[in-house]
Amino acid sequence: MDNNEMLRVSGISKSFPGVKALDCVDFSLRKAEIHALVGENGAGKSTLMNILSGVIPQDEGKLVIDQKIQKFNGPLDAVKAGIGIVFQELSLIQNLSVAENLFAGRQKTNFAGFIDFRNLYARTRELLSAFSESIDPRTPVKNLSIAKQQVVEILKAVSHNPKILILDEPTSSLTHKEIDKLFRLLEEMKTNGISIIYISHHIQEIFRIADRVTVLRDGKYIATRNVAEIDEPEVVSLMVGRKITHNHINRDSSIDRNTPVLQVRNFSHKKYFSDINFEVFKGEIVSMAGLVGAGRTEIARAIFGLLKPSHGTLLINGKKITPNSPVEAIAGGIAYATENRKSDGLFLDMTISENSIAPQLINFTHRRTDFLDQHKIDSFVENTIRTYGIRTSTAQAETRKLSGGNQQKVLLSMWLGVAPKVLIVDEPTKGVDIGAKNEIFSILRHLADTGTAILVISSDLLEIIAISDRVLVVKNGRISGEMPHQEITEKRVIAYASGIASNNS
Amino acid sequence: MNSGENRSTTVQSIAINLLTRVLEVRELMLIVIIIIGGTAMSITTPIFFSSSNFKAILLGLSVEAIIAAGMTILLVSGGLDMSVGSTMALSGIISCIAIKFGIPVFFSVSLGILSGTLVGFINGIIIAHWLINPFIVTLGMLSIVRGLVLILANGVTIINLPESFTILGQGKLFGLQFPIILMFFVIISGDILLRRSRFFRQNYYIGSNEKAAILTGIKVKKVKIINYMLTSTLAGIAGILMAARMASASVNIGTGLELKVITASVIGGASLSGGEGSIAGAFLGALLMGTLINSMNILGIDVYWQNVITGIILITAVILDNVMKRRRESASQ
Numbered sequence: 001m002d003n004n005e006m007l008r009v010s011g012i013s014k015s016f017p018g019v020k021a022l023d024c025v026d027f028s029l030r031k032a033e034i035h036a037l038v039g040e041n042g043a044g045k046s047t048l049m050n051i052l053s054g055v056i057p058q059d060e061g062k063l064v065i066d067q068k069i070q071k072f073n074g075p076l077d078a079v080k081a082g083i084g085i086v087f088q089e090l091s092l093i094q095n096l097s098v099a100e101n102l103f104a105g106r107q108k109t110n111f112a113g114f115i116d117f118r119n120l121y122a123r124t125r126e127l128l129s130a131f132s133e134s135i136d137p138r139t140p141v142k143n144l145s146i147a148k149q150q151v152v153e154i155l156k157a158v159s160h161n162p163k164i165l166i167l168d169e170p171t172s173s174l175t176h177k178e179i180d181k182l183f184r185l186l187e188e189m190k191t192n193g194i195s196i197i198y199i200s201h202h203i204q205e206i207f208r209i210a211d212r213v214t215v216l217r218d219g220k221y222i223a224t225r226n227v228a229e230i231d232e233p234e235v236v237s238l239m240v241g242r243k244i245t246h247n248h249i250n251r252d253s254s255i256d257r258n259t260p261v262l263q264v265r266n267f268s269h270k271k272y273f274s275d276i277n278f279e280v281f282k283g284e285i286v287s288m289a290g291l292v293g294a295g296r297t298e299i300a301r302a303i304f305g306l307l308k309p310s311h312g313t314l315l316i317n318g319k320k321i322t323p324n325s326p327v328e329a330i331a332g333g334i335a336y337a338t339e340n341r342k343s344d345g346l347f348l349d350m351t352i353s354e355n356s357i358a359p360q361l362i363n364f365t366h367r368r369t370d371f372l373d374q375h376k377i378d379s380f381v382e383n384t385i386r387t388y389g390i391r392t393s394t395a396q397a398e399t400r401k402l403s404g405g406n407q408q409k410v411l412l413s414m415w416l417g418v419a420p421k422v423l424i425v426d427e428p429t430k431g432v433d434i435g436a437k438n439e440i441f442s443i444l445r446h447l448a449d450t451g452t453a454i455l456v457i458s459s460d461l462l463e464i465i466a467i468s469d470r471v472l473v474v475k476n477g478r479i480s481g482e483m484p485h486q487e488i489t490e491k492r493v494i495a496y497a498s499g500i501a502s503n504n505s
Numbered sequence: 506m507n508s509g510e511n512r513s514t515t516v517q518s519i520a521i522n523l524l525t526r527v528l529e530v531r532e533l534m535l536i537v538i539i540i541i542g543g544t545a546m547s548i549t550t551p552i553f554f555s556s557s558n559f560k561a562i563l564l565g566l567s568v569e570a571i572i573a574a575g576m577t578i579l580l581v582s583g584g585l586d587m588s589v590g591s592t593m594a595l596s597g598i599i600s601c602i603a604i605k606f607g608i609p610v611f612f613s614v615s616l617g618i619l620s621g622t623l624v625g626f627i628n629g630i631i632i633a634h635w636l637i638n639p640f641i642v643t644l645g646m647l648s649i650v651r652g653l654v655l656i657l658a659n660g661v662t663i664i665n666l667p668e669s670f671t672i673l674g675q676g677k678l679f680g681l682q683f684p685i686i687l688m689f690f691v692i693i694s695g696d697i698l699l700r701r702s703r704f705f706r707q708n709y710y711i712g713s714n715e716k717a718a719i720l721t722g723i724k725v726k727k728v729k730i731i732n733y734m735l736t737s738t739l740a741g742i743a744g745i746l747m748a749a750r751m752a753s754a755s756v757n758i759g760t761g762l763e764l765k766v767i768t769a770s771v772i773g774g775a776s777l778s779g780g781e782g783s784i785a786g787a788f789l790g791a792l793l794m795g796t797l798i799n800s801m802n803i804l805g806i807d808v809y810w811q812n813v814i815t816g817i818i819l820i821t822a823v824i825l826d827n828v829m830k831r832r833r834e835s836a837s838q
Contacts, residue, residue, distance in 0.1 A: 306720075330722040344716030349780050350709065358710055359721040361703045370702045414721065 012061030036210035040433035054078030084162030147178035261453035267312035272298035273477035290474035333421035405436025531774035566795035575736030583779030590759035591650035596744030621741020629730030674750030712779025
């Protein structure tokens with residue numbers, strides 16, 4: 001028995017009606033170790049996490065924490081046993097101060113039951129300074145950047161003095177700089193003796209921060225390795241159970257360089273971007289790389305009529321258009337698949353069928369009346385589900401119940417149904433597992449091959465390399481670099497995005 | 506022996522399936538409850554089961570049900586209108602004042618209904634363009650319009666109206682009063698439109714996810730404004746029917762009506778968070794409440810208890826809805 005062991009999970013199983021979410025999984029965490037937990041969506045990471053944090057009980061198996069067998073009857077038991085957890089979705093109360101959030105429900109009160117604010121702020125300052133953070137404890141959380149909110153969320157878990165800290169996708173909404181800071185914070189915790197379970201989709205991060213990595217697949221334990229003895233492709237192949245290769249197909253022949261479909265000329269906006277000039281040719285996939293907040297989404301929103309540029313022109317197939325709303329942009333042949341599929345892309349409580357026809361209801365009415373033609377809808381949707389490989393038993397399934405990858409396919413199918421001339425896709429594979437990722441790539445490729453001009457906004461460098469015919473790098477609202485697919489490398493993109501290189505130098 | 510056991514288990518499972526189906530389709534559940542309650546009442550007292558009593562129930566709920574058609578569309582789109590009761594009074598008062606001024610009945614009635622449409626237009630513009638919470642806007646409008654009614658009528662009830670006007674509320678076709686006939690027309694055509702027409706289906710998209718609806722090119726503002734205009738117009742029509750039936754335009758008519766209408770819609774399956782509901786359901790919700798109140802009157806139960814029981818039914822309906830939803834969700838996981 002490893003004396004240095006903080007947590008041992010042995011033979012944990014958990015079934016939900018119809019699914020075995022965890023099947024006899026083992027996992028072990030050492031003292032002061034950062035241990036990455038990876039797997040595709042549905043591999044069982046969240047279930048394991050929910051069991052460790054006492055949210056749900058396991059069917060079988062046991063948990064040993066610091067040499068003691070534990071049985072959790074609720075989240076409070078887990079906290080008492082020394083487990084802290086930071087969920088992916090922030091759970092802070094936006095209108096309350098940092099201090100009140102950190103010590104929610106644990107504020108010291110005076111004799112009359114009023115909160116002792118002086119004590120509260122002092123304790124908060126102490127906690128913040130321990131991790132070299134200089135946030136005013138009185139600041140309402142809503143005034144903080146997402147990165148700072150993430151820090152507060154983590155410190156909230158830390159304030160319970162956990163022995164084990166579980167982090168679920170902590171970097172999903174952070175910029176590169178903020179990620180660096182977060183990683184320094186985690187290193188600091190590690191030196192303070194805290195053991196960390198780190199869950200992430202970004203495999204590169206594991207190599208920066210973790211000591212060991214455990215892979216789960218389909219609810220089963222696959223392997224645990226020292227990070228120093230493994231490389232990225234090996235982690236990926238353990239996750240998917242087969243080798244993944246990115247076939248880079250030479251698509252130059254299918255791009256028509258004489259026919260620019262989308263032309264953006266001198267696009268400027270007071271706040272977000274200036275002097276944006278580029279075009280996307282017929283059959284071409286152009287990616288926009290850059291840091292979060294560089295202005296890429298805003299450029300896309302301006303093209304789609306959601307944001308009014310202060311000047312500049314937009315041409316579709318050589319014809320000038322000035323869309324003032326999505327309605328006009330769609331009429332002009334532009335489609336926009338948003339990066340936030342849950343909050344403003346899909347109608348989660350509605351069926352796959354209702355979602356996939358949403359942008360073109362008018363095309364599904366009976367000839368002369370305004371009544372919808374159910375036969376027309378059914379045959380269209382059946383075709384859609386087949387074409388895009390959406391995995392569902394019925395077109396009447398609620399979209400909420402689909403996996404991330406399938407939801408993303410539904411979102412794309414909505415827009416491909418209208419046969420746009422230009423398709424803008426913002427983060428096409430955010431929160432999508434590797435298998436579905438490749439399917440989405442081939443959907444986009446096929447679409448480009450049939451003549452659509454595609455503009456992809458992506459923060460995932462591997463995705464950019466796998467999919468683009470050309471890359472534009474955006475920095476501080478300007479295009480700082482451009483390169484054809486032969487020249488795309490992670491290093492060059494990062495150099496342009498961070499301002500180390502520019503096209504002129 | 507063994508086969509008999511099998512048969513009883515199949516019968517049992519069919520019964521359970523049927524029960525879940527009835528519980529899941531709100532309209533079916535309401536019909537079953539109304540039939541059970543009605544049968545019980547018919548056995549208890551002979552007065553209940555008579556065509557004159559049924560007509561009285563329908564006439565009593567006709568005004569509510571007509572407005573509930575519009576309110577349901579609003580709720581589906583994630584909106585709400587608290588000002589319908591005041592709007593109803595406004596329309597009645599304006600048309601009756603116009604009649605007293607010697608304006609022909611047809612024009613007076615049109616003027617009354619249009620005043621309702623205008624209230625809805627103002628509600629819609631403020632809510633859709635300035636993105637103000639519909640509850641607050643229409644709550645303000647409830648007060649404004651009620652104030653205008655008092656000012657216009659100088660606080661008194663207008664009486665002595667010509668028969669050419671009162672016939673609208675008292676006249677009969679096939680033995681049914683006009684308000685009942687109009688109610689059936691509004692409910693049936695409204696239900697079909699909300700279920701099948703492209704324009705009204707857009708409300709489910711807006712109520713389900715407004716941001717996504719904007720991105721998919723649905724003209725959200727336009728649809729919302731039309732919804733408010735439609736609901737207020739129906740309230741205006743209801744106001745005319747009420748004044749004609751009573752042969753008087755009272756300043757207090759329609760007070761608290763908005764709550765009854767919303768209750769009917771919610772019992773019928775609409776949700777205040779938008780995205781669900783049906784007009785047939787709203788009618789059945791109104792019918793359930795109407796039947797219940799009628800029964801309580803017949804049984805001589807104190808009027809004050811009626812409010813208590815209406816509230817209990819509303820909350821029970823919502824709890825039941827929630828429980829069913831959670832059961833379905835956990836079953837599909």
